[in-house]
Amino acid sequence: MSYIEELNKRIERIEEGGKEKYHERNEEKGKLFVRKRLELLFDDGLNVEDSFFANCMDDSLPADGVVTGIGKINGQDVCVMANDSTVKAGSWGKRTVEKIIRIQETALKLEIPMLYLVDSAGARITDQIEMFPGRRGAGRIFHNQIKLSGRVPQVCLLFGPSAAGGAYIPAFCDIVVMVDGNASMYLGSPRMAEAVIGEKVTLEEMGGANMHCSVSGCGDVLVQSEEEALEYARAYLSYFPPNFREKPKLLESREVKYLEKGIADIIPKNQNAAFNMHDLINRIIDEDSFCEIKKKFAPELITGLARINGKSVGIIANQPRMKGGVLFPDSADKAAKFIQLCDAFNISLLFLADIPGFMIGTHVERAGIIRHGAKMLAAMSEATVPKISVIVRKAYGAGLYAMAGPAFEPDCCLALPTAQIAVMGPEAAVNAVYANKIAELPKEEQAKFVEEKQAEYKDDIDVYRLASEMIIDDVIDPNKLRDELAKRFEVYEAKQVTFTERKHGVYPV
Amino acid sequence: MKEVKANMAGNVWKITVSEGDKVDEDQDVVILESMKMEIPIASEYEGSVKELKVAEGDFVNEGDPLLVIDE
DSSP states (O other): OOHHHHHHHHHHHHHTOSOHHHHHHHHHTTOOOHHHHHHHHSSSSEEEEEOTTTTTTSTTOGGGGEEEEEEEETTEEEEEEEEOTTTGGGOBOHHHHHHHHHHHHHHHHHTOOEEEEEEEOOBOGGGHHHHSSSTTSTHHHHHHHHHHBTTBOEEEEEEEEEEGGGGHHHHTSSEEEEETTTOEEESSOHHHHHHHHOOOOOHHHHHBHHHIIIIIOOOOEEESSHHHHHHHHHHHHTTSOSSTTSOOOOOOOOOBOOOSSOHHHHSOSSTTSOOOHHHHHTTTSBTTOOEEESSSSSTTEEEEEEEETTEEEEEEEEOTTTGGGOBOHHHHHHHHHHHHHHHHTTOEEEEEEEEOOBOOSHHHHHTTHHHHHHHHHHHHHHOOSOEEEEEEEEEETHHHHHTTOGGGOOSEEEEOTTOEEESSOHHHHHHHHHHHHHHHSOHHHHHHHHHHHHHHHHHHTOHHHHHHTTSSSEEOOGGGHHHHHHHHHHHHTTOOOOOOOSSOOOOOO | OEEEEOSSSEEEEEEOOOTTOEEOTTOEEEEEEETTEEEEEEOSSOEEEEEEOOOTTOEEOTTOEEEEEEO
16 A cells, blocks of 8 residues: 555545444434534635544544634634544543644634534543643633633534533633534533432433523524524624624625515504514614524523624614513623623624613512623623614613613614603602602592603603703604614714723623 | 413413413413513413413412413
């Protein structure tokens, strides 16, 4: 055999991955082979591969169970690490960890996005001294992720388990896409939970994709297949620049979707009635440009990336259709992370406010709603990207503040004619001020008195009065909102602001 | 049998279905009143209403069952 032949034979062997039976087992679960995933992920395949021969002296560990390298997505180079679950269930040995660390270092050096295609059983216990505790042990992967965070976009696609320490890879990514049925994340497996704390639970309940995307908030996007996950990653990255120094690419502007009713027709006159905020979002963004994040988690607040005249915009919108659009600890948390994500990568922010306030009651106080709400306020306040606040209907109490109200230096605070800004709504306010008086009145006079006082109160918080006091910057015809936003975002693009000088803030976490 | 639950604390303002009614997935079945807002609660399941667990005017906590759906 010539040396070329030998080389080719070795290459072929490594490219095959693990044993045939593991490929079959993956196929049964609807899982693709790692190299197939990469083929689908990139414009034209993995362009540069690193340490292909890692651990090649051991025939049973091709590439040491992980593929690392660089390929193009939407024409942009990105770094990738992808576990091969046909090789010892994608577990991590010494070289696996070293490969991951090196590709992260490359991402840091080149300042290009870092993708993690995770499908791994975790550490190889037999190799623990080499891969766990040391300077270049697995801990360094997370250290690097933290260092990369906010410098380059980090995306996690979860195709299988991400167990124990490994579960911190998704935790430190900007976004986690989970494949329903196959993806899972947990510190201790159900078997371990039963042995150690006596809890009997299924894997799906403990750390399944659905649970994480709707309850824990550790997952962001639930998809039904690996192909869908890969497609999502490509679409998601199209909203981002390669790193924090650059701005997102301006794409060709698309018309807004044609819908018969205009915005003015879909907003109910009654402040207390529900409506679907998605109907408004669809009327201001480029058609089909909405990329929602955490759709199933805390749905009383909508967060997602969109385009207005081809320009990336991050939207934070109250959803009156769910829980009245009231903010809860989870929705405040969701907002804080999303705002940080957009601010880190120079994506302008649009707040659409229709909010009765933060939830009250013992349940949320015990859950620390003040602490969680503060996170949202801090993130929103610190964001230095172009920031527009639109008061769609009501914005009561701290709800106004959380949605980038005038005090938090939005570039402008616009109101629709339906806007109502106040410490609280007319019902609550009249009750708070006149409770004793109302009680003293004869029954038949009470309703009339309340009605009068509510009318007075509404006059007091009239939208034109607020415009006259220059509290809001403009009152906009709802049917012209998109054009107004497009114009303003373009103007504010030139904004150059440093929030304040210090090492870092000390806010609740 | 599946339960439709309250997603937040509040008062039951309107029940828009009766026992025996057929309901679709995502159909509003109860409207709560909380934080001065109308909070529509949709059934996550398709089926028929087996039992109403609450009456209009009742206070419910987050997670309390509102009605039972027979799939």
